[in-house]
Amino acid sequence: MGMQKQIEDLLQDRVFEIFYGISQIPRQSFHEEQISRYLVEWAQKRGLFVVRDKHNNVLIRKAASKAMEKEEGLILQAHMDMVCEKALASTHDFSKDPIPWNIEGDYLTTGGETTLGADDGIGMALAMALLEEEDLSGAAGFDTSLLQGTRMINLDNAKDNEILCGSCGGEAVEVKIPLNREEKKEGWKLFELCITGLKGGHSGEDIHRGHGNANKFLARVLLELEKVTELKIARIKGGTFRLAIPREASLVLALPQDKEEEAREKCGQVYKNLKEEYLSAAEKLEIKMCPYNGQITEVHDAEKIIHMIMFSPDNIFEMNSDMENLVSSSDNMGELYLTDGMLHIVYEIRAARNSARDYIAQVIERLAEMMGGSSQVHSAYPGWDYHANSVLRKFAVKVFIEQNGQKPISRCVHAGLECGCFFETMPELDAISIGPNCEGLHSPQEKLSISSTKKMYKILKKIIEEMYK
Incomplete structure (x- = not known):
């Protein structure tokens, strides 16, 4: 099967179709204007409430069904930018060129030319695909008063067998x-x-x-x-x-x-x-x-x-x-x-x-x-302290065991996740971070597991269903 045909088949999956659209848009760190506008237009086309602030942060809100109006909302969070690294011989221009796609077995890569931007484009794609689901009710400098809920799932992890519950500043x-x-x-x-x-x-x-x-x-x-x-x-x-x-x-x-x-x-x-x-x-x-x-x-x-x-x-x-x-x-x-x-x-x-x-x-x-x-x-950005009594983590652990047949690893990570920024103004927040397997972050060897991404989408849907039974 030719590479183009493999990519066309992969795009039949809605998460990857959305991620492909994201990969066409320049989004280098500190230059998020274009991806920010894209997200606003995407939300408006679907009749979703959307707010874009002066920092190019975007909040998209989906109204709850009548039966769930009194339930507390759930926040899904991912970052829009990507770290732009490329091979020495590459002529790729991150200010205008789409990210190249290549499929190597179970992995989506760029063939070693540039960073893939799965960190955290795939997190955005997972959240956007969920917002399109009809059977689900619905960073620094961001106005957290716009958020409706105290439970947040950050989608910036890179291992599908673990749940992150703390990070560095x-x-x-x-x-x-x-x-x-x-x-x-x-x-x-x-x-x-x-x-x-x-x-x-x-x-x-x-x-x-x-x-x-x-x-x-x-x-x-x-x-x-x-x-x-x-x-x-x-x-x-x-x-x-x-x-x-x-x-x-x-x-x-x-x-x-x-x-x-x-x-x-x-x-x-x-x-x-x-x-x-x-x-x-x-x-x-x-x-x-x-x-x-x-x-x-x-x-x-x-x-x-x-x-x-x-x-x-x-x-x-x-x-x-x-x-x-x-x-x-x-x-x-x-x-x-x-x-x-x-x-x-x-x-x-x-x-x-x-x-x-x-x-x-x-x-x-x-x-x-x-x-x-x-x-x-x-x-500067703040750290995210471990919270021993996280209710959201208990929901997630239960679902991981049901879906994977084993208990996930719960750990803190030596990376900076945006959760810490939200905790500064929302100390009552209950947060976890999950995501599909992704390797070689911040390098041209970055690669994303296709099967893991599909599995993570099912887990994410199941966590939401368990929370709102």
């Missing part, structure tokens, strides 16, 4: 470090150093998996180069978004022409060491040093750059002392670039407690000050 820190600039010396040669082939992934869910950070790998190479040659840096670019673990990083460096051979040997040694240290995570790792033919006359001193990358906290900060195998706090050095004589680094901090989150931010801020730079904290 977080915030971003942006650092700027001024660098000394000078003219490239006569007799010096330019080279481009590229690190590629790492797995990357979700800066919360995958932070403990040891995938390696391409930005950190740059420091490993530069430290070794310093042992054999003086060097300067002209350009640097690592990672693309703070929420994704960097898979690639590159820089343009200048060094004496007669030091080229020794520099290549050092790159080869670092490559060998990292392959041995990271094993399967570095299966496709490449470190290449090639002549650079661009016109560059101005270079920067490397010392501050090396120090900032070396000493920046990255990866797990602390593990949870009470819940086994759960990361308590971490940060991801997600973006690294050089412009106008300034080194820019953007971090994403995640922590179970705001105090731990803010402490990591202070560590980064102090480091920036020591390097003569500045920092800015933004995009």
Whole structure:
């Protein structure tokens, strides 16, 4: 069966038909205008109550049947944006191109070209399909007074055998470090150093998996180069978004022409060491040093750059002392670039407690000050605390057992879910998070299980039916 025919068959399922429509619309993080308008128009065509606020959040409400008018409503919640990552060779333009679809066995993928956007497009599709059902009665900055109900199902989980009942809060820190600039010396040669082939992934869910950070790998190479040659840096670019673990990083460096051979040997040694240290995570790792033919006359001193990358906290900060195998706090050095004589680094901090989150931010801020730079904290969001007596979770556990034949795992997660934003103004909220199996989040290897998605839709419908018997 050809790929197009497989996709056409999949689109006979209403959830995937809706998800396909969502996949045609640009929705990069911080650029949700188009998807927001699409949702409003979708709701209006179906005669549903809809409100869109100044932040592009959209609330869609379906009226209860006469028999259920006195019952408390149920809130289904998903986020509209997607993390936009693509393969180095891809020419995909996230501002206008639809997300490519490919079917590989039970998985919907993009063929490794871009992120799929199942995080959390499939959550939106599940909720929208439920709103179309005739046999069912019906984030930060959002006006929660519009909500009618205190039970909420977040649809942003990626494992169909578990129920999430708590998540971390977080915030971003942006650092700027001024660098000394000078003219490239006569007799010096330019080279481009590229690190590629790492797995990357979700800066919360995958932070403990040891995938390696391409930005950190740059420091490993530069430290070794310093042992054999003086060097300067002209350009640097690592990672693309703070929420994704960097898979690639590159820089343009200048060094004496007669030091080229020794520099290549050092790159080869670092490559060998990292392959041995990271094993399967570095299966496709490449470190290449090639002549650079661009016109560059101005270079920067490397010392501050090396120090900032070396000493920046990255990866797990602390593990949870009470819940086994759960990361308590971490940060991801997600973006690294050089412009106008300034080194820019953007971090994403995640922590179970705001105090731990803010402490990591202070560590980064102090480091920036020591390097003569500045920092800015933004995009903070609260955590979601575990609630032991969740009635909604009890309903969900019962349904999972009936549908799957086994009890689901109930756990907290080291990722940021929007539930925490709602709890700030709705402390009485009862919330869970569920969703179908999805792997490789925040990377071009993202893939969504087709069978799991269909199973999750049945579970979701059954939870609602159980609640309103």
